[in-house]
Amino acid sequence: MRKKDVLLISILSVLLIAGLLVDLNAGYAQISIWELFTGNPILLNLRLPRVLGSILVGIGLSLSGAVLQGVTRNDMAEPGILGINAGAGLAIAIFIVFFQGGNTNYSLMMPILAFIGSGLTFWMEYRLAYWHGKVHPKRMLLMGVAISLAITALTTILMLRMPDSQYAFVQNWIAGNIWGADWPNVIMLLVGISVLGWFVYYRSRTLNGLMLGHDTAIGIGIDVNRESKLLLVCAVALSAFCCSIGGGLSFIGLVAPHLSRRLAGPNYVHLLPVSALVGGVLLVYADIISRTWFLPYEMPVGITAAVIGAPYFLYLLVKEK
Template sequence: MSKLQSPARFWLVAVSAVAIIAFGAYLSLTNGMFDMSVAEVVKTLLRIGESSREHDLVIFTFRLPRIVLAILVGFALGMAGSVIQGVMRNGLADPGILGINAGAGMAVVLFMFFFQGTIKSTGWSAVMMMPMFGLIGGLLATMLIYMFARQQGRLDPQRFILVGIAISSGFGAITMYVSLKMNPNDFEMATVWLAGSIYSANWKFVSTMLPWLILIPPVLWWRARTLDLLQLGEYNATGLGVPVEREKNVLLACSIGLVSASVAVSGSVGFVGLIAPHIARRLVGLKHRSIVPVSGLIGAAMVVVGDFIGKTVFAPAELAVGIVISVIGVPYFVYLLIRSRS
């Protein structure tokens, strides 16, 4: 067994990623427009001594749900990216190019255009309307991709990606047209959301993400060996007894569920699903039972650290986490293209 695929290597990388997430969470809790000391944070979290209303508000209403949501979104996108790349056998495949982000974005912009300002309630229904529209848009894009990507009853990976790009372009055009018809305030909000932002995170958003993170990752990890066999080619995998079409459908459906849930609460945070799996493969080898969870942890670390950078480096203004990650992701994507050609 090679060093890169040893269990010790896997645990070292996993613990290191968790440490980075914890350090990013610590920085986000203690720094911002209202700085807090470590002692104040610990006392507030553990309810030691007399609690301060300001500290409770800052930590439990603003910072902690934002950190938790960043972890969940990054973990979901990282895992989904590793599975999609495994199913497509294409290291340049990314959840964003499948049209899910574009479908969710179009649905949310349509919601803002037709309903924004008309819902006065502050209950669950009002808070969750935008994520619900985002999820519906992501699922609509998925249905269209499956409809046009199937050929003779089989899901062709190359056709799947091409159809995703086409649908993404179409939904993007609709989004741009509707955005130009919006009033300035709604247009600004839509632009921030489409860039990928978790600035409006709250515990209700977190609670909508948790079921997806509880149910889907164990299924993906359990089927990780199937991803290893798919790397041999579909015909070879079929010869080894793998029901290829059924497994591809299950794996892609789970991945699309994670991506749709993430986009619904955070907007289009791109490149996490592209970069995290590549880093994971370099660190832990080629076995997907190691790649899938490590990709999730690396994705979580990317979003937590990226969100901290976006809200502190440019303070008092905030930069969406999607923009921060794209600054890193675009050059890395170009590097991958050059490397794949060589």
């Protein structure tokens, strides 16, 4: 590992730990961090799993975005923009309306539903963007935006059939609310991101090859179709795990990889660890803002993330033009 990477990772780790400590004390009730060691139930059972969940969601979304950008060679590819998160939301809304009835305990089904919805949505986009033996990046972006709008409209129609409690749940989910932050969900998310993150990092040199282009990647011995499909499944699974806890968060998977490229360079061996930390840092500080600026109310962290990420997306569009 380069000295530059060690320094970057050290600085980002300090920022992440500082954000974790500040976020533990954020909210309506002010509680000392030291009460964590005395077994304070608010810190141990409510705030700590939420903060860890925020960090893990940021890590997972940033890795998902980095992989999507590498495989599609599209700088603007991101789970939210491509409609992957919207697909997860539609699957959850369908389940609530037609199968769940009055039971509002969704935590066991959320990861499965999110993966099914995300996977079907991205498969549809991939097939539509696949033309003459390869995926066209700009075509995929346009398909993603169009399908995302259609799915959002369908989700809204389904929400009109829901009772108030379920309507509020889906609305908060779409806005990007860290709703499922209890210890079982956090542990599930940690295991999922650890396994998928390790696999993606193991394929980092393959991602470097894919970034060179379809023909060049084949020329250096990469099975482009197989590797692309494997990495895309991992990206969708990472996004689905994060959606199951963090809802329809957008733009973290766009901004974090881009900032990381400026810091660590385009080599995925160095980019992926830095991108994971940048994503965690961005989301934990967005969570702090959401929980402190509007007291005694709390704004969904997805809105804060969108305020940060939307201008950057516009900047990329102008730059691409």
